[in-house]
Amino acid sequence: MTFTKTSQKFGQWADSRANTVYGLGFSSESHLSKFAEKFAEFKEAARLAKERSQEKTELTSTPSQESASAPGDLQSPLTSESINGTDEDRVTPNTPKHSKARAEPSQNALPFSHSSSSINKHWEAELAALKGNNAKLTAALLESTANVKQWKQQLGAYQEEAERLHKRVTELECVSGQTTAIKSQKTELNRTIEELELALKAKEEELERLKAEVESANEFRFQKDTLTQKLKETESRNQMLEVQLSDLEQRLESSQLERETYRNNLCSLLELLDSKIFELTELRDMLAKLMEGS
Template sequence: MTFTKTSQKFGQWADSRANTVYGLGFSSENHLKKFAEKFAEFKEAARIAKEKSHEKAELASTPSQESATGDMQSPFTPESVNGTDEERATPDISHNALPFPHGSAINKHWEAELAALKGNNAKLTAALLESTANVKQWKQQLAAYREEAERLHKRVTELEYTCSQTNVIKTHKTELNQTIEELESALKTKEEEIDGLKAEVENARQLQAQRDSLAQKLQETETRSRDLVGQLADLEQRLESNQLGQEAFLRNLRTLLELLDGKIFELTELRDNLAKLVEGS
């Protein structure tokens, strides 16, 4: 099992049996670093547990490794236990791999696994210390140890199998890096578009300010226009009144001229008559 950091905030590993690559994203580079350290720590603990399990199997299967009193060495503690050959039977370690948990909860899962193993190891140590007085109790604790050892061996088997898929991980890493580059390029393009939109928004704001100014000037012009229209109407009304007065004056003047013409005609006739009278006398 190999955890690979593919970027500052992302890591991945592969499950070749399921033909699947799992990945985890982190909120910061420090969280990714801590996860990678824990991952390596659990992997090393699994390797050590597997070695101890193999040592126990070798001790149980070789008579020369037993003590003079018939004790058997525990893989987790140096204490010995008295018992018969049947009581020192080698635990059956299965090689069937369990499905590897994945997702955002993998760290908690492994911590729980390690905590469970530590708790079972403490129980097993206490049972081995008391095994000289109670062999039956030691058998019960040994059965619990066998179950935990089998589970741990299954984890180790899957980790070893996954480690052989380095090429698959590298291939997926290359593809992910290429995808990241494409996304960064697209992000850069989007940022340029956003800058262009910001410039357009600024221009729109300036145009809006100009429009508001022109609207205010237009409103003022309309107000002045209404005032001028009112003044023009008043002038037209006054002009119309003046025209009516002028027309009346002209009518009166024409009437006066007509009367004056009549009087002039009468005076002319009177003059002519007077002239005739003067000539006749």
């Protein structure tokens, strides 16, 4: 597998065994360069490990192979995967020899299709992430809506209780004098009212927070719709470009055929012209001989 920089902040590599193309985007060009260097280092290390394992297999005999199968000499899965990867690297360099014989539009079509597919994968990944966030926010919104309804009911009950307590305090003040028992009961009722007011204030703050979460969920939904529209536009544009590319290839083939036909016609005309010139030369020689004889 060979890592290729397709732009200043994006690179990709292909796995021919899995028939898959992988791509990575980076925040800066320096990070992309560092990743490419590390990719090449691990690729070279895998190749050296492959060569060493082959040399060890050739030098060791059957008893040494049995001793090598002990638990202490087992290779790690990473090394075996890297060795398998080097086999693919040794095979893939032969493929560009066949691709060089293709026409020029075909060479330009391959990077273009890779870039468009990488853009589509990028938008699809963002869309999937937004769908997950949207599902979580929707669940939180439903739970928050149920909680809001419950809190509203509790708030109504608290308000009714507060009004009842206020009426009770008023009745107690009207019915009896300001005795010590009534004062303590009034203080207690006032404390209860304050606690209820604090609880009401906390519920209102929680309600405001839930409203903000609902607004953010709506924004995420809008972003999801926007990304979906962009993805559709990108796919339609990709299809249009593919149609244009195929049209250009057909035009190129037809122009090459016309050029070949024109060249063949010119060759036939040249041959005919050579024969006519030869005949005129013979006719001139004959006329010259006739003039000399006369």
